[in-house]
Amino acid sequence: MTQPISRFPVPRLEELPEDIRARILAVQEKAGFIPNVFSVLAHRPDEFRAFFAYHDALMLKEGGLSKGEREMIVVATSAANECHYCVIAHGALVRVYEKQPLLADQVATNYRKADITPRQRAMLDFAMKVALCSAEIDEADFARLREHGFSDEDGWDIAGIAAFFGMSNRIANATGMRPNDEFYLMGRVPRAR
Numbered sequence: 001m002t003q004p005i006s007r008f009p010v011p012r013l014e015e016l017p018e019d020i021r022a023r024i025l026a027v028q029e030k031a032g033f034i035p036n037v038f039s040v041l042a043h044r045p046d047e048f049r050a051f052f053a054y055h056d057a058l059m060l061k062e063g064g065l066s067k068g069e070r071e072m073i074v075v076a077t078s079a080a081n082e083c084h085y086c087v088i089a090h091g092a093l094v095r096v097y098e099k100q101p102l103l104a105d106q107v108a109t110n111y112r113k114a115d116i117t118p119r120q121r122a123m124l125d126f127a128m129k130v131a132l133c134s135a136e137i138d139e140a141d142f143a144r145l146r147e148h149g150f151s152d153e154d155g156w157d158i159a160g161i162a163a164f165f166g167m168s169n170r171i172a173n174a175t176g177m178r179p180n181d182e183f184y185l186m187g188r189v190p191r192a193r
């Protein structure tokens with residue numbers, strides 16, 4: 001029995017506006033499948049566009065954070081927010097970018113015990129503070145980031161990713177978004193060619 005990927009209607013590809021259809025087809029070409037987040041959010045085209053514009057601004061930019069570190073932030077904070085979709089989908093990306101098949105599980109379960117650097121630990125400590133108690137952030141938090149080589153702009157990026165995915169986690173949970181089966185093995189077994 002196949003479970004639905006959302007409790008809301010999921011539009012067919014041919015029903016979508018051209019720009020959204022093109023974006024989804026490009027992702028499918030690169031990944032080999034359509035991640036369910038694209039199909040679910042396509043239910044609301046204007047929100048789809050806004051969501052992915054901000055996603056791309058945070059996750060695809062140059063800066064002091066690697067792609068893998070950006071994804072670690074997503075996994076750690078999504079685990080704290082109990083978002084099944086984001087932990088599984090972004091955990092796959094951690095495994096792929098970091099080329100470490102165990103790392104995503106470690107970060108999702110308890111990043112404090114994960115095989116990460118002290119710098120990455122400081123990054124995730126800050127991200128978790130943004131995710132769970134942002135009103136308590138003060139200059140000492142930014143000073144600790146600086147001690148580990150992060151700039152204040154990097155701190156903004158860490159905060160932005162944690163905050164954006166806090167919103168994303170809540171949408172994924174509210175819509176009942178299910179992760180694609182393909183995500184579970186990504187970065188664990190060689191990709192079929």
